[in-house]
Amino acid sequence: xxxxxxxxxxxxxxxxxxxxxxxxxxxxxxxxxxxxxxxxxxxxxxxxxxxxxxxxxxxxxxxxxxxxxxxxxxxxxxxxxxxxxxxxxxxxxxxxxxxxxxxxxxxxxxxxxxxxxxxxxxxxxxxxxxxxxxxxxxxxxxxxxxxxxxxxxxxxxxxxxxxxxxxxxxxxxxxxxxxxxxxxxxxxxxxxxxxxxxxxxxxxxxxxxxxxxxxxxxxxxxxxxxxxxxxxxxxxxxxxxxxxxxxxxxxxxxxxxxxxxxxxxxxxxxxxxxxxxxxxxxxxxxxxxxxxxxxxxxxxxxxxxxxxxxxxxxxxxxxxxxxxxxxx
Amino acid sequence: xxxxxxxxxxxxxxxxxxxxxxxxxxxxxxxxxxxxxxxxxxxxxxxxxxxxxxxxxxxxxxxxxxxxxxxxxxxxxxxxxxxxxxxxxxxxxxxxxxxxxxxxxxxxxxxxxxxxxxxxxxxxxxxxxxxxxxxxxxxxxxxxxxxxxxxxxxxxxxxxxxxxxxxxxxxxxxxxxxxxxxxxxxxxxxxxxxxxxxxxxxxxxxxxxxxxxxxxxxxxxxxxxxxxxxxxxxxxxxxxxxxxxxxxxxxxxxxxxxxxxxxxxxxxxxxxxxxxxxxxxxxxxxxxxx
Numbered sequence: 001x002x003x004x005x006x007x008x009x010x011x012x013x014x015x016x017x018x019x020x021x022x023x024x025x026x027x028x029x030x031x032x033x034x035x036x037x038x039x040x041x042x043x044x045x046x047x048x049x050x051x052x053x054x055x056x057x058x059x060x061x062x063x064x065x066x067x068x069x070x071x072x073x074x075x076x077x078x079x080x081x082x083x084x085x086x087x088x089x090x091x092x093x094x095x096x097x098x099x100x101x102x103x104x105x106x107x108x109x110x111x112x113x114x115x116x117x118x119x120x121x122x123x124x125x126x127x128x129x130x131x132x133x134x135x136x137x138x139x140x141x142x143x144x145x146x147x148x149x150x151x152x153x154x155x156x157x158x159x160x161x162x163x164x165x166x167x168x169x170x171x172x173x174x175x176x177x178x179x180x181x182x183x184x185x186x187x188x189x190x191x192x193x194x195x196x197x198x199x200x201x202x203x204x205x206x207x208x209x210x211x212x213x214x215x216x217x218x219x220x221x222x223x224x225x226x227x228x229x230x231x232x233x234x235x236x237x238x239x240x241x242x243x244x245x246x247x248x249x250x251x252x253x254x255x256x257x258x259x260x261x262x263x264x265x266x267x268x269x270x271x272x273x274x275x276x277x278x279x280x281x282x283x284x285x286x287x288x289x290x291x292x293x294x295x296x297x298x299x300x301x302x303x304x305x306x307x308x309x310x311x312x313x314x315x316x317x318x319x320x321x322x323x324x325x326x327x328x
Numbered sequence: 329x330x331x332x333x334x335x336x337x338x339x340x341x342x343x344x345x346x347x348x349x350x351x352x353x354x355x356x357x358x359x360x361x362x363x364x365x366x367x368x369x370x371x372x373x374x375x376x377x378x379x380x381x382x383x384x385x386x387x388x389x390x391x392x393x394x395x396x397x398x399x400x401x402x403x404x405x406x407x408x409x410x411x412x413x414x415x416x417x418x419x420x421x422x423x424x425x426x427x428x429x430x431x432x433x434x435x436x437x438x439x440x441x442x443x444x445x446x447x448x449x450x451x452x453x454x455x456x457x458x459x460x461x462x463x464x465x466x467x468x469x470x471x472x473x474x475x476x477x478x479x480x481x482x483x484x485x486x487x488x489x490x491x492x493x494x495x496x497x498x499x500x501x502x503x504x505x506x507x508x509x510x511x512x513x514x515x516x517x518x519x520x521x522x523x524x525x526x527x528x529x530x531x532x533x534x535x536x537x538x539x540x541x542x543x544x545x546x547x548x549x550x551x552x553x554x555x556x557x558x559x560x561x562x563x564x565x566x567x568x569x570x571x572x573x574x575x576x577x578x579x580x581x582x583x584x585x586x587x588x589x590x591x592x593x594x595x596x597x598x599x600x601x602x603x604x605x606x607x608x609x610x611x612x613x614x615x616x617x618x
Contacts, residue, residue: 057426104604107611111364111566114429115558116607122555123600130593245437245551252430260423285449289441295434299427300417 003185009264021163031162033278038169039227041270042176044254046220052261054216055196057110060117062248063124068094068225069232073147078137083150087229094225095218102217128240143239150233176223246288256298259305268307334467336588342473344580345480346539351560351572353531359567360504360524366432369554370439371529375536376545380452392457407529411522443547452545476538559603565616
């Protein structure tokens with residue numbers, strides 16, 4: 001997708017999100033959905049960058065998110081670090097963790113990477129619930145119940161005042177989105193695509209797979225960890241239920257709706273999926289059932305995601321219109 | 329102390345034999361079709377529920393004999409249809425491997441919560457296949473364990489026989505070695521893909537029927553089994569049947585001894601450490617080819 005169209009879609013989306021509190025500022029229910037859309041949009045974008053652009057089958061995205069959340073919560077609860085620094089530190093920790101996970105993945109072929117990263121996800125549950133997790137302050141099966149809210153410049157951004165928190169999230173979201181777009185459209189992004197298409201050929205052109213793969217792991221896990229940490233201070237309590245499969249599935253629906261490797265599509269995917277998830281919430285036990293079925297159906301029938309074909313339709317109509325003018 | 333170790337060893341051996349049965353099925357399906365099945369654990373649970381449904385509410389005549397007899401066609405049809413309906417249409421895409429992973433992950437969630445909504449969230453226990461014990465010296469063996477071991481080993485031998493001596497088995501091997509070449513000599517590739525998937529479903533379903541007698545049918549336990557089966561396959565070398573046999577017994581032992589010595593909560597961590605270390609040192613696995 002061209003840079004111009006990407007920027008148009010993203011600017012339009014974030015401007016729209018930016019004015020939303022003017023209409024829904026009083027309704028906590030909708031504000032909560034909007035905040036979750038912003039957070040998930042970035043997390044899903046990171047997944048798209050690592051999977052769609054760099055072609056690494058990383059299934060550890062939720063794991064990075066949870067590592068960020070827990071790291072920040074443990075830092076601020078057990079070590080009394082002010083939340084702002086805790087969030088930044090947690091992002092750095094998650095970035096390092098991402099590089100660590102990325103290291104064994106360098107030598108491995110596609111499905112093995114999925115297995116290793118998914119295994120990391122699965123190990124986090126017994127780790128955080130078990131004695132090792134309790135030793136570092138994860139609170140075991142109960143989780144961490146009192147994560148302090150972020151306070152910055154004398155203002156407190158907590159779940160009681162949703163509008164300020166929304167704008168804080170929006171601010172961070174926009175910064176991270178700019179970073180991601182710059183990466184995708186820079187030399188790095190081209191290198192990722194080259195590595196995805198043919199690793200040997202890319203290597204012959206002097207693109208170091210080692211460097212770029214570790215970089216993409218580090219970058220995406222850093223941003224994911226940042227938003228995980230932000231989420232921890234937003235909801236104020238954490239438990240290992242964040243690692244359950246339905247969270248992973250929600251993320252997967254976003255990327256399937258958006259299209260793998262069709263970058264801004266995943267942002268729209270996040271909007272649709274988070275809203276859908278909220279509407280399905282009263283279904284209780286049937287919600288994951290429906291989510292699973294949705295994944296199966298969408299993967300089967302959506303080749304490029306939902307967003308990309310629509311954009312193509314619009315642009316082809318525009319082009320047709322233009323040629324029409326030219327002919328007349 | 330010594331007797332305890334013998335007990336742990338036997339439990340590792342029994343678990344290992346069933347894991348071997350399941351992992352061989354998984355490695356076969358990966359070796360032949362290159363499809364990464366994330367819903368494997370859910371088929372294990374399907375086996376458990378299949379046996380439970382026939383034995384407890386329906387009280388089928390013949391007990392476990394009829395369960396095994398009915399399980400073969402049932403799982404073959406389930407596996408065959410799933411491959412034809414869900415996985416085969418994806419093969420035409422470039423990034424179909426990723427799509428298969430996503431689809432099977434969604435499928436596993438669907439199946440797990442499907443079991444929960446149909447059978448309820450509580451775990452179910454299966455009656456043991458045979459009661460009674462055998463004493464060898466001071467060691468007490470459950471006859472159930474012996475039967476499970478014999479059944480899973482004979483299941484594997486049976487599978488090996490099918491693979492090496494029947495036309496279908498040889499066609500499966502041909503497709504695994506060179507799909508295009510196999511197609512040129514007239515082997516129906518699509519049928520072989522579906523049949524392989526179906527055979528692996530039968531094997532994991534049998535694993536479920538056998539192991540759920542000891543471990544209960546837990547609707548949420550499928551990811552655990554899936555990870556185990558995948559770890560064994562990766563550890564043994566993807567596509568290498570002998571490698572996954574060894575790996576299954578090693579993992580069964582590791583699990584039994586770590587669970588006994590350190591506690592069950594460390595089992596998963598130990599398993600995954602083993603996986604990571606193996607992949608870091610020998611990315612192709614124990615017996616895998618480069």
